[in-house]
Structure formats: C-alpha cells, structure tokens
Amino acid sequence: MAEDAQYLRIDIAGAPFLLASRTDLIIEQRENLAVDEGSGAVRAWRLSGLDRWPAIGLDHSLRPLAGDSWRQAVFFGFGPHPVGLVVDDVQILTQSVGVERFTPLGPAPTDSGHLFSGIWIRDGQIVLRFEADALAAFLRELEARQ
Amino acid sequence: MKSVNLGALHALEIPTRTGSLLVPSACIAEVVPNRALAELPLSPQWVLGVMAWRSRPVQVISLEALMGGAGAATDGVPDPVAGRRQRGTGKVVVFYPLPGRNPWEFFGVAACSEPQSRVVDGAVLTGTADGPDNSIIAMTVRLGQSVLSIPDMSALSVALYS
Numbered sequence: 001m002a003e004d005a006q007y008l009r010i011d012i013a014g015a016p017f018l019l020a021s022r023t024d025l026i027i028e029q030r031e032n033l034a035v036d037e038g039s040g041a042v043r044a045w046r047l048s049g050l051d052r053w054p055a056i057g058l059d060h061s062l063r064p065l066a067g068d069s070w071r072q073a074v075f076f077g078f079g080p081h082p083v084g085l086v087v088d089d090v091q092i093l094t095q096s097v098g099v100e101r102f103t104p105l106g107p108a109p110t111d112s113g114h115l116f117s118g119i120w121i122r123d124g125q126i127v128l129r130f131e132a133d134a135l136a137a138f139l140r141e142l143e144a145r146q
Numbered sequence: 147m148k149s150v151n152l153g154a155l156h157a158l159e160i161p162t163r164t165g166s167l168l169v170p171s172a173c174i175a176e177v178v179p180n181r182a183l184a185e186l187p188l189s190p191q192w193v194l195g196v197m198a199w200r201s202r203p204v205q206v207i208s209l210e211a212l213m214g215g216a217g218a219a220t221d222g223v224p225d226p227v228a229g230r231r232q233r234g235t236g237k238v239v240v241f242y243p244l245p246g247r248n249p250w251e252f253f254g255v256a257a258c259s260e261p262q263s264r265v266v267d268g269a270v271l272t273g274t275a276d277g278p279d280n281s282i283i284a285m286t287v288r289l290g291q292s293v294l295s296i297p298d299m300s301a302l303s304v305a306l307y308s
Contacts, residue, residue: 109188
C-alpha cells in the first residue's frame with residue numbers, strides 16, 4: 001500500500017534517505033553556516049538573529065560522525081528552535097514517489113517514536129523515509145549530549 | 147511431559163544456528179534466497195535488515211538473537227562501506243503478518259539452510275525439555291530424530307512490536 005507525497009532525497013554519508021517536503025524545511029549551503037570544529041555531534045550552526053540552530057553530523061547508521069564531507073544542511077522542526085542535519089547532497093524529487101508504509105521492529109529509539117515510517121523501493125534499492133518529528137527529537141537528544 | 151495431537155498439519159522446519167523451528171505452513175508466505183539486506187539504523191541487534199520482496203519492504207530477523215542467543219543468525223555479513231549486508235547462502239522465510247498486525251507487516255526469519263516441509267499426519271508430538279527455554283517458544287517437540295521448537299505467535303508479536 002503506497003503513499004504518494006513530495007519528498008527531499010538526502011544523502012547522509014553515502015546513504016540515501018527521504019524526508020517529506022514540508023513548509024518548515026530550510027536548506028542551507030555550507031558556506032552560509034558557522035562550522036563547529038569541536039568533537040561533538042554538532043557540525044555547524046545557522047545563525048539566526050540572536051538564536052543559533054545546530055546541524056548534527058551522522059554516518060549512514062545514524063551514529064554521530066565528525067566527518068567533513070558534507071556540503072549542505074537541512075533544518076526543520078519548531079520549538080525550542082529548528083534543528084538540522086548536515087548532508088552530502090539534497091535533491092527535491094519532482095516526480096511522485098510511492099512510499100510503502102513501514103513499521104520498524106523493536107522499541108522506538110526516541111520518545112517521539114520510530115525514526116522511519118515508510119520505505120521507497122526503487123529498482124530493488126531500499127530508501128528509508130524519515131519521520132520528521134522523531135528525527136528532530138533524535139537530533140535534539142544528540143545536541144543535548146554535546 | 148506435555149503431548150499434543152495436531153492432526154494432519156502441513157508445517158515447515160526452519161533451521162537456525164541454534165536449533166530448528168516448526169511453523170505451520172499457513173503462516174508462511176514464501177521462502178526466498180538470502181539477499182542483500184539494507185541496514186535499518188538504530189534497530190535492535192536481532193533485526194538483520196530490510197529487503198525488497200514483491201515490491202514491499204520486509205524486515206528480516208534473527209530468531210536466535212531475539213531469544214538471546216549469541217552471534218549472527220545469517221550468512222549475510224555487514225558491508226562496512228555501504229552499511230548493507232551482503233548476500234549469504236541461507237534462506238529467508240517470509241511470514242504473513244502476525245494476528246492483529248497491519249496487513250502490510252510481513253516479516254522474514256533468517257534460516258541457515260533450506261527449510262524442509264513436514265507433514266505431521268496424525269502424529270502425536272511429545273514435548274521435550276531439550277529445546278530452548280524462552281517465552282516466544284510455546285513448546286519443544288521431538289519429531290523423528292529432530293528436536294523442533296514451536297513458536298508462540300502471540301508472544302512473538304509482543305517481542306517484535308513492543
């Protein structure tokens with residue numbers, strides 16, 4: 001049973017994922033961000049007035065990564081502030097993508113639930129669709145640990 | 147020792163590294179070759195990955211890892227570059243969704259070799275204490291020379307989805 005929607009395809013450390021297109025998404029180029037040279041999960045900050053929004057670095061297994069190959073960041077989620085994810089690449093998919101509903105097995109890794117709620121199967125390749133609210137909660141937990 | 151008369155039952159013996167399961171064939175959608183599995187990040191160790199099956203995503207689990215057994219349950223090995231598991235030599239037994247679950251929630255169980263069809267025709271299976279002591283096993287029986295564990299599907303559902 002597939003669901004049609006508009007998506008961003010984001011590449012994280014070589015692995016593709018989908019994020020549903022939504023009104024609170026902001027894509028920022030690396031050169032417009034303040035890179036964080038620390039050893040924590042936050043790889044960059046987007047300065048916004050007196051506020052700053054963190055962008056977290058992850059590997060393909062969604063473990064914190066201190067890699068430096070990212071080129072963009074995707075910010076989303078509200079309150080207390082948007083949170084971001086640094087990525088190798090972002091593509092706005094213009095064609096309709098049929099995503100199959102999907103319930104990950106095992107306990108949810110965040111208080112907001114599972115990180116994935118759908119899968120796009122394209123030519124036999126599995127592409128996981130993020131559940132944006134759970135992903136935002138997960139990224140905030142990583143930021144808080146820093 | 148508990149005994150149960152199953153009447154004529156078509157079942158599948160699913161070999162795993164720590165023992166064999168006996169599952170009614172009616173629970174099984176298909177047996178497919180082990181294939182490359184996509185990693186499911188942040189999943190429990192007993193979730194081996196996700197495969198595409200009939201254009202659906204199917205998560206593949208290691209029952210022995212779910213039961214607390216040691217080690218990997220599949221011939222597939224992680225690919226450190228792409229985060230994928232490579233093709234192994236075993237099989238994946240695709241189960242229909244468990245009772246009470248959504249109709250798209252098929253799941254796969256990794257088998258270490260080819261599952262075998264069994265017809266338990268009027269046989270009386272006798273329980274044995276030789277099998278694993280685990281809440282997802284309803285009972286362990288002896289069929290010929292084989293010791294087979296029969297999963298408790300309700301307990302399995304609780305273990306998989308909570």
